[in-house]
Amino acid sequence: MANVIAAIEALADAVIANKERLTELDAVIGDADHGINMARGFEAVRGKLAAANPADIGGALKMIGMTLISTVGGASGPLYGTAFMRAAAAVQGKTTIDAETAATMLNAVIGGVKDRGKAVRGEKTMLDALEPAYEAFVEQLNQGQSLLVCLEAATAAAEQGVEYTKTIIATKGRASYLGERSIGHQDAGATSSYLMLSVLTDFARQ
Numbered sequence: 001m002a003n004v005i006a007a008i009e010a011l012a013d014a015v016i017a018n019k020e021r022l023t024e025l026d027a028v029i030g031d032a033d034h035g036i037n038m039a040r041g042f043e044a045v046r047g048k049l050a051a052a053n054p055a056d057i058g059g060a061l062k063m064i065g066m067t068l069i070s071t072v073g074g075a076s077g078p079l080y081g082t083a084f085m086r087a088a089a090a091v092q093g094k095t096t097i098d099a100e101t102a103a104t105m106l107n108a109v110i111g112g113v114k115d116r117g118k119a120v121r122g123e124k125t126m127l128d129a130l131e132p133a134y135e136a137f138v139e140q141l142n143q144g145q146s147l148l149v150c151l152e153a154a155t156a157a158a159e160q161g162v163e164y165t166k167t168i169i170a171t172k173g174r175a176s177y178l179g180e181r182s183i184g185h186q187d188a189g190a191t192s193s194y195l196m197l198s199v200l201t202d203f204a205r206q
């Protein structure tokens with residue numbers, strides 16, 4: 001579990017370090033708070049981590065999900081909160097993660113975001129990073145590749161997904177108020193999803 005705690009700390013640190021960048025992206029087509037929201041949530045996660053002393057990965061992810069729901073606010077709080085809760089349910093009792101389990105978790109994350117936010121791919125949301133990431137992950141998994149190779153493919157696909165959000169109109173969330181004027185700007189939530197995947201990939205590489 002020491003590994004898992006270290007991974008969560010790396011995740012929290014990266015979100016906090018990217019607070020300004022994520023907020024700047026949200027300032028262009030939203031209300032300039034995505035980084036602030038996410039950093040607030042992950043600061044709370046970091047604060048709870050030592051005392052929480054989770055027995056398994058499911059417990060750790062459940063703590064994250066509940067903390068994000070109660071501290072983040074905005075659209076992203078319930079969305080990411082639900083995502084982490086669903087991922088937690090997929091790994092109950094486990095203390096290590098293999099590639100197959102990670103695929104199940106990523107799929108659960110996407111299911112949570114969709115159930116909660118009623119968006120589909122192509123609406124300029126975090127799903128435009130997460131869904132291509134999942135597909136790329138599974139493609140590598142089906143070829144028998146390692147967790148790291150699967151994660152690397154997923155992160156590369158998420159990065160392309162972020163680029164793709166620049167080309168489309170937002171039809172969910174605050175950016176949808178801008179209609180066509182949202183074109184040309186990347187989605188903050190897709191960017192935070194990519195960021196989290198890339199941090200976990202870097203962690204797996206160590």
Ligand code: ADP
Nearest residue numbers: 034037074075076117119125126173188189190
């Ligand atoms: P708010 O929009 O309430 O200020 P944030 O700025 O923290 O919340 O989060 C905005 C991000 O949430 C968007 O960039 C987008 O990726 C994501 N988002 C918004 N609505 C939805 C939705 N219905 N489904 C999936 N993601 C969404």
Ligand code: MG
Nearest residue numbers: 030031033034
């Ligand atoms: Mg916002």
Ligand code: MG
Nearest residue numbers: 031033074075
């Ligand atoms: Mg807001």
